[in-house]
Amino acid sequence: MKAPTLHDVAAEAGVSIKTVSRVVNGATTVDPELRTRVEEVVERLQYVPNTLARSLKAGTGDTIGVVIDTIADPFFASLTSAVEDVALEAGLGTVFGSTGFDSARERSQVSRMAMQRVRALILAPTAGGHEYLQQVRPALPVVLVDRAVADGSYDVVRVDDEGLAHQAVAHLTARGHRRIAFVGSDKRFITTRHRLDGYHRALAEVDTSADPELVRPGPTRDVDATEETLDLLALKEPPTAIFAANPRAAIGVAHALHTTSRPDVAFISFGDFPLARTLEPAVTFVDQDPSAIGAAAMERVLAHLDGTAGQTQDIIVPTRLVERGSGEIEVRR
Amino acid sequence: MKAPTLHDVAAEAGVSIKTVSRVVNGATTVDPELRTRVEEVVERLQYVPNTLARSLKAGTGDTIGVVIDTIADPFFASLTSAVEDVALEAGLGTVFGSTGFDSARERSQVSRMAMQRVRALILAPTAGGHEYLQQVRPALPVVLVDRAVADGSYDVVRVDDEGLAHQAVAHLTARGHRRIAFVGSDKRFITTRHRLDGYHRALAEVDTSADPELVRPGPTRDVDATEETLDLLALKEPPTAIFAANPRAAIGVAHALHTTSRPDVAFISFGDFPLARTLEPAVTFVDQDPSAIGAAAMERVLAHLDGTAGQTQDIIVPTRLVERGSGEIEVRR
DNA sequence: GTGAAAGCGCTAACAC
DNA sequence: GTGTTAGCGCTTTCAC
Numbered sequence: 176m177k178a179p180t181l182h183d184v185a186a187e188a189g190v191s192i193k194t195v196s197r198v199v200n201g202a203t204t205v206d207p208e209l210r211t212r213v214e215e216v217v218e219r220l221q222y223v224p225n226t227l228a229r230s231l232k233a234g235t236g237d238t239i240g241v242v243i244d245t246i247a248d249p250f251f252a253s254l255t256s257a258v259e260d261v262a263l264e265a266g267l268g269t270v271f272g273s274t275g276f277d278s279a280r281e282r283s284q285v286s287r288m289a290m291q292r293v294r295a296l297i298l299a300p301t302a303g304g305h306e307y308l309q310q311v312r313p314a315l316p317v318v319l320v321d322r323a324v325a326d327g328s329y330d331v332v333r334v335d336d337e338g339l340a341h342q343a344v345a346h347l348t349a350r351g352h353r354r355i356a357f358v359g360s361d362k363r364f365i366t367t368r369h370r371l372d373g374y375h376r377a378l379a380e381v382d383t384s385a386d387p388e389l390v391r392p393g394p395t396r397d398v399d400a401t402e403e404t405l406d407l408l409a410l411k412e413p414p415t416a417i418f419a420a421n422p423r424a425a426i427g428v429a430h431a432l433h434t435t436s437r438p439d440v441a442f443i444s445f446g447d448f449p450l451a452r453t454l455e456p457a458v459t460f461v462d463q464d465p466s467a468i469g470a471a472a473m474e475r476v477l478a479h480l481d482g483t484a485g486q487t488q489d490i491i492v493p494t495r496l497v498e499r500g501s502g503e504i505e506v507r508r
Numbered sequence: 509m510k511a512p513t514l515h516d517v518a519a520e521a522g523v524s525i526k527t528v529s530r531v532v533n534g535a536t537t538v539d540p541e542l543r544t545r546v547e548e549v550v551e552r553l554q555y556v557p558n559t560l561a562r563s564l565k566a567g568t569g570d571t572i573g574v575v576i577d578t579i580a581d582p583f584f585a586s587l588t589s590a591v592e593d594v595a596l597e598a599g600l601g602t603v604f605g606s607t608g609f610d611s612a613r614e615r616s617q618v619s620r621m622a623m624q625r626v627r628a629l630i631l632a633p634t635a636g637g638h639e640y641l642q643q644v645r646p647a648l649p650v651v652l653v654d655r656a657v658a659d660g661s662y663d664v665v666r667v668d669d670e671g672l673a674h675q676a677v678a679h680l681t682a683r684g685h686r687r688i689a690f691v692g693s694d695k696r697f698i699t700t701r702h703r704l705d706g707y708h709r710a711l712a713e714v715d716t717s718a719d720p721e722l723v724r725p726g727p728t729r730d731v732d733a734t735e736e737t738l739d740l741l742a743l744k745e746p747p748t749a750i751f752a753a754n755p756r757a758a759i760g761v762a763h764a765l766h767t768t769s770r771p772d773v774a775f776i777s778f779g780d781f782p783l784a785r786t787l788e789p790a791v792t793f794v795d796q797d798p799s800a801i802g803a804a805a806m807e808r809v810l811a812h813l814d815g816t817a818g819q820t821q822d823i824i825v826p827t828r829l830v831e832r833g834s835g836e837i838e839v840r841r
Numbered sequence: 842g843t844g845a846a847a848g849c850g851c852t853a854a855c856a857c
Numbered sequence: 858g859t860g861t862t863a864g865c866g867c868t869t870t871c872a873c
């Protein structure tokens with residue numbers, strides 16, 4: 176039981192294959208009588224046009240590819256959702272693939288998408304090398320999201336990691352904090368390193384250097400961030416404030432702070448998370464705006480497809496620090 | 509600057525197009541010398557096989573389609589992530605489309621996927637009619653997730669909404685609660701109605717009928733659930749316990765409960781959410797296990813593709829109630 | 842072990 | 858306004 180083709184419809188309606196094609200594609204130059212006859216047969220045979228064939232003919236597909244760490248991460252889920260919304264308006268579908276933070280898997284996902292002839296690729300690059308991308312590029316516009324790669328020749332849409340981390344930590348130093356801990360998720364990520372740079376710069380501005388004991392860029396799961404935080408609180412000289420470098424880490428930190436009843440520790444998160452506004456005190460955060468990043472990336476893709484992209488761009492999506500209480504706690508005297 | 513084809517490689521290597529095809533597809537029956545020559549040219553020309561053409565020839569694509577409310581919902585993000593993991597092992601890619609709860613958009617997403625000749629469809633149906641699905645079905649295995657449609661002839665993978673809601677509410681009545689509020693997200697969803705049924709049954713078992721004032725199935729955003737909760741708490745006879753019918757509503761309820769300092773109100777959520785374990789008291793919940801649903805749905809899809817699917821199945825993924833404190837609060841005397 | 846030719850479903854020329 | 862033809866890139870006979 177195969178799907179009917181243009182040919183089948185044409186035979187059934189007693190017209191040529193091309194006439195059916197015209198009807199299906201809404202051409203106006205078709206005799207009204209033939210048109211209705213064809214439409215009737217299309218309906219009866221349940222004819223569904225085959226995009227594969229169309230795309231093969233056209234030389235390019237009608238989907239755009241999104242390759243990210245994992246769709247289960249709310250940051251990337253929002254980002255991808257925004258990409259889909261913009262893509263859909265342009266009549267493009269969305270395929271996605273997750274890397275699981277593995278650069279070999281990233282390569283295989285990208286390769287699969289290149290074989291599928293996606294129109295363009297939106298990629299959150301892993302920590303690995305990206306020379307291979309040069310090879311797909313001629314055929315395929317690539318827009319990076321969230322982080323750049325060493326080779327600066329790609330379009331990127333991201334936030335100002337260094338600057339925002341600096342702003343957050345300066346927010347804390349302005350309230351007298353000097354022992355400020357840094358809890359991140361994975362030092363291998365360039366974003367974590369940039370946020371760490373901002374952290375150090377803010378401390379340097381108040382003539383302080385970070386106590387290595389307070390710098391924990393490592394955890395990859397919440398529970399680790401919780402453990403790191405518990406460990407920090409148990410130090411001889413514990414931190415008076417904590418900067419969490421991403422929402423995942425922040426959730427772990429928040430858990431530790433609450434289960435040990437330490438609302439006196441100042442706390443700022445890089446990225447919002449559900450219930451951050453509900454905790455006592457509510458969690459001050461730097462907004463990451465994933466959906467703005469996704470929408471901007473997709474707009475950039477459309478520009479490439481239009482041929483209006485011009486020079487390589489490094490787009491910094493504007494964000495802000497939202498004061499909710501936890502970041503405004505003054506240092507204890 | 510077009511992508512090179514088998515033909516280009518063949519010409520360059522001085523062999524036939526078929527030999528190149530064999531090499532690319534890893535056939536063993538190729539002269540080693542020719543093989544290396546071809547491989548060298550493939551590398552030099554950056555040849556990328558065209559899946560579109562392969563699929564056209566094969567008559568079917570190599571992706572599976574996932575159509576859900578929105579990928580920004582953590583429930584569906586986890587579900588989709590699990591689908592992708594299983595699909596990838598089977599060598600299949602994942603396309604997704606969101607309905608935005610709109611049944612017209614659902615139809616257009618499904619239609620787009622049918623045109624793309626996805627191998628199978630995993631669908632979380634909207635509230636609208638689904639007669640149209642009958643038409644795609646012959647060509648396309650369909651597995652529903654999270655909720656069924658009126659026509660019971662589709663495979664479904666879901667949890668036991670009625671039974672779990674009953675279990676949650678019975679958990680509350682067992683602790684003396686009789687004034688138990690129901691806060692949902694959208695009455696139009698069949699899942700909400702099933703959960704409401706379970707709610708009513710549990711109350712009936714203790715010879716109580718629900719006070720209509722306490723039943724709020726309507727909110728669609730957190731802020732609404734927050735407002736509904738504040739309104740409930742302000743009643744002359746407020747509820748002593750609240751059952752939130754989904755995580756989105758639960759986040760709203762939790763916010764209201766915490767900002768008004770009402771830890772005395774018992775509370776159970778249908779579905780876990782980040783920080784549910786961190787709040788005071790930690791939130792008791794019924795597990796929804798989205799990733800088990802996604803994995804089971806994809807396994808079912810693979811069975812269809814193997815031709816081993818057999819009868820239509822209604823798969824109920826086992827779940828459990830996790831006691832964390834908020835659901836174990838006894839009624840005040 | 843290798844190659845020539847046909848055809849997957851469609852659209853874009855180009856006749857009629 | 859409508860039909861015929863060629864060919865998109867690939868795989869699959871079936872000869873050699």
